[in-house]
Amino acid sequence: MGFIWSLIIGGILGWLASLIVGRDIPGGVIGNIIAGFIGAWLGSLILGEWGPEMGGFFIIPALIGAIVLILIVSFIMKSMRQT
Secondary structure, three states, rough: HHHOOOOOOOHHHHHHHHHHHHOOOHHHHHHHHHHHHHHHHHHHHHHOOOOOEEOOOHHHHHHHHHHHHHHHHHHHHHHHHHO
8 A cells, every 4th residue: 555655646746846847747647656756766865855754755855856857857858859
């Protein structure tokens, strides 16, 4: 049950990050889950583990990490389309 809860929270964090940034991550729901997981990892590396925790994720660093990840991925995708 803990893994399913982590998938749900990762998906919500990725979705919220895409709403804040105003760009979508490729892959739809799966992309949002991946962005949430990788964003949680990036956020904990950059900002540490602080703030409220839910589903094994520290919400604030994970959300910031997911935002950064979406910005990086959208920049890379945009530059690949231009070439």
